[in-house]
Amino acid sequence: MNQQGVHYFPGHMQKALRALEGYVKVVDLIVEIVDARAPFSSRNPLLDQLAGNKARLVLLSKEDRADPVVTKAWLDYFKQQGIPAISSNLTEGKFQKALTEATKPLVAKKREKEARFAMKKQPIRVMVIGIPNVGKSTFINSLAGKKKVHVGNKAGVTRAEQWIRLGEDFTLLDTPGVLPMNYPDGAMAVRLALLGSMKEEVLPTVELAYALFGYFRENYPHALAARFGIDDITEADADETFYQIAKIRLLYEGSEPSHTKACYLLIKEFKDGILGRFSLEVPNA
Ligand SMILES: Nc1nc2c(ncn2[C@@H]2O[C@H](COP(=O)(O)OP(=O)(O)OP(=O)(O)O)[C@@H](O)[C@H]2O)c(=O)[nH]1
């Protein structure tokens, strides 16, 4: 994959980061959402620092798009690190139980303190953080049982922080996605672009298609077989494969099968989850 660094830090992220610093002080729990397909690359070290010693839960989103074996390995990895972590398909909202379990001690502690000092019962304040497009707003809507905040499959949908009250026990803070200031490791940036967390303008689609092809060839050589009716790509050449896909899907430029159009198709189908369930990194890789 591309080894060149990527520098990308728009102004609204700088602003969001400063705002988040203020919120950390007033929240009880930080839910850090990462994409299950690349839980390492989709963690933001800046947010990690910001969270300090606050109670924290790592939520691996989009498990329905990830390789289940690899997701299990990631959950074990976080467990070994002593970091509470759960995985979920946020669009199905089946994580409520796990979340309630994970937050039980926190709630109990808060209620006990309130009782001791005869304080009024306050909701647990949960701040939801993560890089763009990992599902922060989807998580909140799912908990709320209705659409309270905007979601969309592209980076930068949430632009400002917003508090949402959930019953008696919780108040959630939706936040805009924040990326690290730069990616000295170009391969990490490529993964984030494939997950839709980095804007399409930052990394060209054709380059992404080559990177994805190379990754599939090494890790999931059967990935394209079912969808495009082509052979295992272990020995295949990227250009030849793109050419083949273009012919199969009738993607032409004039009378020639279009290599570029095939690249766009491949990336779109990967992003839409049509190709299947794939993880882009494994623990300690
Ligand atoms: N398949 C699948 N899609 C998901 C899941 N969680 C979120 N999505 C989709 O991912 C896209 C991004 O979700 P959002 O909730 O807008 O992400 P966000 O983290 O709030 O993004 P920003 O506001 O841009 O930072 C949407 O198209 C969601 O429907 C999941 O667990 N599985």
Ligand SMILES: [Mg+2]
């Ligand atoms: Mg959002």
